Amino acid sequence: MREQLLKEIDADQASIVTFLQEFVRARSPNPPGDTRSAMAHVRSFLDKKGLGYRLHTRDETMPNLVASKLFGAGKKHLVLNGHIDVFPVNDASDWKVDPWSGAIVDGAIYGRGVADMKVGTTASILTYAYLSALPDLKGRLTLTVVSDEETFGPYGARHLFDVCPDEITGTACLNGEPSSFETVRFGEKGAFWLRFRVTAPGGHGAYTHVSPNAIELAYALIADLKALTKFEFIEPKEVAQALDQSKAQFDAAYGAGASAAARKVTFNVGTISGGPKVNMIASECQFEVDFRLPNGVDPERFMADVKALGQKHKFAMEILIENRPNWCEPNSELTRIVMRNAETLTGIKPVDVVSLGNTDARLWRYRNVPAVIYGPAPRGLGSKNENVPIADALNVIKCHVLTAYDYLS
Template sequence: MPIADEPKILVESRIVDAISAARDQLIEMSRSLIQAPSPNPPGDVTEAAEAAEALLRTIPGVTIQRIETAPGIVNLIGRLPSGRPGRRLVFNGHLDTFPIGENLGWTVSPLDGVVKDSKLFGRGVSDMKGGIAASLLATQILAAHRDAWRGEIVVTLAGDEETMGKLGSYHLLEHFPEAGGDAMISGDVGSPMVVRFGEKGLLWVEVEAEGSPAHGAHVHKGVNAIDRLRHALDVLKQLETWIPDEPPELVAAIEAAKLISEPLSGAGEAETLRRLTVNIGVIEGGVSPNLVPTRAIAKADIRLPVGLRIADVEAHLTAEMAKLNGVKLRIIQRYEPNFTSPSHEIVQAVANAAEQILNRKPATNMRVGASDARVYRMFGVPSVVFGPTPYNMGGPDEYVELDELLQVAKVHALAALRFLSA
C-alpha cells in the first residue's frame, strides 16, 4: 500500500529504523563538515558551505540557493517539496564556529573529526556541525518517505551567527521568503533532555569616561576618569534590581524544567533565566599608578528576561548617564527577548518526539545563550532548539556523544513528520 495509507505508527517506525541504520553515514556527514574549517572570526565559511552543499545534493528532489552576503560569508537554502500543498518546516543551522584554538592543548586534531570512545571530536561539532548533520540526515530520510507528509521542508544554513551578525539568518529572512516557514527546528547546542523555546534579550553597551591629567600625588589638580567610570558602572549594576513582568506560562515552564535542566546547565539557571543580568566584561584605563587617568572605558553584556524591554533599559541608562560628568554611553548590540509558547504545536511535537526516542519526558525551557532561533521568532516563525550536549565547546577536545547525535536526528525527523502531516 502507499506510505500515506499506512498506519502512522508504522511510518514513524520505518523512519526511526532508517536513521538507526544510517548511524555511520551520520558520523561521516558530521566529519565532512568538521573537516571544512569555518572559524569566526575571521568568518570565512566557504569550505564549510561547499561541504554542506555537497551533502544537500545527495538528497533527491532538493533545490539549492547559494547566497554570499559578504566575502566568505556564504548562506544556503535547500528546499524539499512533497509535491502536495501544506505547511513549511524549516531546519536551521549555522556554519561558522568558534576559532579553532590549535594552541589550547587539543589531544586530537581539531579538524579531523576523530571518533573515539563513542564520541566525535572536532571544532564546531557541538556548535553546531553535528546538529546540522542530524537535520540533513532527517531531511534525507524524510525525502525517501515523501508520501507520508505534505508541504515543504527547507534547510537554511547561515554563514554568520557566532558574532551575532546580520549577514546570515537575518539576511535570509529579510530578503528570501522561502527561508521562513510555519515553524523552525534548530540543532544548535543544548541537550536531548531539554527542548528550548525562547531566549533572553541582549544589550551590549560601552561606557567611556574622560578626566584631566595630573600627577598621582596631586590629585586635586586632575579629574580621575576611572572614578567617573566607577559611578557609571554602578548605574549598570543597579539594573539587576529590576523586576520583569513575566508571563505565567513562562514562569511555570522554567520552574517545571528546573529538576532536569539545572543538572545539565548548572545550578542557578532558572534564576538567571528570570532576572536581568549585567556582566562587565571589559575595563580599560590609565597608564601608570602615579598618574591620574584621563580616559577609561568599560563594555558590558546585559541580558534581559521576558517581561522587560530593551527600550526601557536603554532610556533609563541614557538618562542616568547624562547626569554624570564626562561620561558617554554607546550601544553596541541589541535585541529583545522572545519565546514561542511552550504549548505551541512545534514545541509539543519536538517534546513528544523526544519522549518517544529517549523513553523519558524531556524538559521544555528557555535558553540562556543566544541562537538564530531568536531571529526566526523576530520574523514571526515559531522556533525551538533541540541539539546535542556541548562538551568543551570553544575549548580543546570539543565533542558530542554519538548516541545523542543519533537521537537528535531521530527527533528532528519525527517532529517534522508530525508537524507536516498534521
C-alpha cells in the same frame, strides 16, 4: 514509515559519523567568519544526493544556503535552521586532541563546533535529505544553512530575511542548537551589549589633586549599571508557568542556578581598558558590558534607565548588539512533537526552558513563528574539549527526522 526512517539512519551510521568528522575539519571560526570550506562540505553532500539549493551571499566569505521541497497540498511549512560558523579556539594545547580533527575518543566526536552546532546542522541537512525522498508528506520543507551566527552579524540568517523572507519564514522552525536531552527551548533572553567611554583631563600620577581618574570614574558607573539587575518586570504568564515546572531539569542540564538566571536581569563586564602607564592619571577608560534581559522586560524602558545614569555620570555610550527577549507558545504543536519523539528515543522527557544565550531562532519568533530548539548537550561549549557522543548525535538526528515527518504528515 517512521520505523523505516529509523532503520535508514542506523544503516547510515558510519557515513553520518564520517560526515560529522569532515564537517569539524572544515574550519569555520568566527571571527573571522569565513565558512566557505564548511559550506563546500554541505554542498558536496547535497549535490551527491541530487538535491537542489540556492546560495544567498552578502559577503562572499559567508555564504548561506536555502533548499525547499514542496510536497502535497497542505498549509504547514517547516523550516530547518542551522549555522556553520563556530567559536574560535584560544589555545589548542589545552585540548586532549587537535580541536579541528574530528577525532573520536571514547565514543564521542571531538572538535570545535561539533556541539555548537555542527551536529544540529547535520540533523537539519539529513532531515531534509531523508524526507525529500518521501511521496506522502503535505506542505513544504525548507532547509536554511547559514553563516555569521556566532556574532549575530548581518551576513547570515538576517541576510536571508532581507532577501527572501517569504521563502524561509514558514509556519514553524526547528533548530538543533545545543540544548541537552533534558530540555526543549521555546524562547531566549534578550542581549544588549553596550560600550561605554569615560574621560577625564588626566595628568601625572603624583598629582592626583589636578584631575579625577577615568578608571575610577568608570568603576562608579559600573556599580550603578550593575544595580540595574534589580530592574522590576512581570513575566508573561505562560513563560512563568513553564519555568516554574522546569526548574529541576533546567538546573540539571545547565548547572545549578541556571533556572534562576533565566528569570532575572544579568550583567557582565566583558572588557575594560584605560590609562597609558602606571604613573599617569588615566584620561580615558573604555569598557563593554553584556546585559541579558528576561522575557517580560521592556527593552525601551530598561534602556531609558541606562541612559538616565547620564544625569549622575558623564559618559559616551554605543549599542553594539540589541537582541530583544523572545518566546513562543511553550505548548506549541512542534514542541509537543519534539518532546514525544525525544522521550521515545532517549527515555528522557524534556521540559520547556528559555535559552540564556541567543540563537538565530529568535529571528523566527520575532515574526511570531514558533521556533523550537532541541540538540545535544553543550559539552565544552566555547571552551576546551568540545564533544558530542556519537549515540547522542544519532538521537538528535533521529528526533529531528521523526519530528519533521510527524509535523508534515
